[in-house]
Amino acid sequence: MEDLKMLKNVKVLYVEDEPITRKQVERFLKRRVGKVILAENGNDGIKQFIEQKPDIIITDLVMPDMSGIEMMKIIRNNGSKCPVIITSALSDSKTILDTVDLKIEKYLIKPIDINALLKCLNDIVIEELECNKNILVMDDEFILTDEKKNELELEIRNIYSKYLKKVTGKGAKLIQVFIKGKEIEILLKENLTVIEESLLLSGCEFTTIETVRKKVYMNTKSEIENNIGNLMNRKILLKKIEIYSKEKYERILFNIK
Template sequence: MKKESNHYSHIKALYLEDDKLIRTIVCEHLEGNLSELLIAENGNEGLSLFKSHNPNLIITDLNMPVMSGIEFIKKIRLLDQTIPIIVTSALTDVDSFIKSIELKVDKYILKPFSPDEILGAIDVLSRQVILSQLNATSFHLEDISEEQLTTLQVVLRNSFSAIVKEIIGKGAPRINIKIKNNFLELYLYENFLPYEYSLSTTVYDVSFINSLRKSVYENFKQKIERKLSYSTGLNINLEDIQVSMNNSVEKFIFSIKNSEK
């Protein structure tokens, strides 16, 4: 069941639900928002659809005939450790909840629920799906979709801002990102500290402050690479740092590619 989506065009979901009424209501709500929605009534059907259609997100009930949701999730995790899974269930016993958590379920929605709750969960996991798609393919920045590019930029901007704040003690008010081939250029603006401006107008010249700031970043090179690689799932290497206090800008050049499998 395939429709063009204006909301989550990158989401190909597999939905498992044995209750016909609930299944119909949820499907009617989801089909117009997703790229594709695969439907199963039990774990056996779901497993078969997973293997033949490669969805990138799963929504499943736990209490189903033939194969329960817990057994289904166990089999899925043997095949794919990272695919986001949303559980919808009326079960309130602690044992089932704990088992689903142990199987790395990403979201748990208790019945009765509104279809909007599922869309809300999909929205939260949407970025995770996009980053997984980037990491699962041969990576060329110029070939990724606009949606993937936007998500990558947001993740990089947020992650890098947090890293800089941790290193310098101040997060840049403005960060711009430029992409050229498989290189990223990140620009920080107006991120110098008051004492640095003070030093530049007294004993030390601006070139000294530039060199000092650059050396601080270079000392944290591995940490910067590690955190950005972790947040994106890609292999990111810091190639060059350029600091200009006169222009109040710091430029970072990264190479980026798929992580090693």
């Protein structure tokens, strides 16, 4: 079965506590999807989900800290409808019924059949595309090859790093850029300035830092929109700003027009 090119624009969170299985499936996924995020248990899976905002979750059922179902209950309770594939050595009707209640799209019995996993991923992407067109970055005038996508993501990262230093006085320890569908997602970590760090240590509210940063970004958004837009020869519009100063983490979304 041929891989769908659409998978190259998809971000997958894989939660598995068993190291050998995790490494094997990671190798398989890295050759087929745009980005793989790994988590070793349920708590780590929740943390990575909040930070990375994956398009699809693949999770083991039985894990030491919490089950895959318990993890998904927490994620679902926060309003997420992210498609999920459950993997497990168990096969019982009660477990399968629980996953149906949580709107789990697929249930695979271990050892994982790689072809079956690929089919599940392809089916989910096709279903998502029928609901919205946000997974693909393709139209009649704008088609990204894997090489071009990687090149653009690197250049956008450099552009955003320079912009960040200009408007706040400091860059970020980590900047990740991911183009998916008609969106550009930028993730930032450890980018608080010395003044912001000092304010937090002195008891300043996290929300105060977050409000000020959002105002700075909104007041200068035309600059970064134009810079990225000129690079891609498309109109770019700021869509969403998420700032979590306590976790020293930010997520910025842009629409590609």
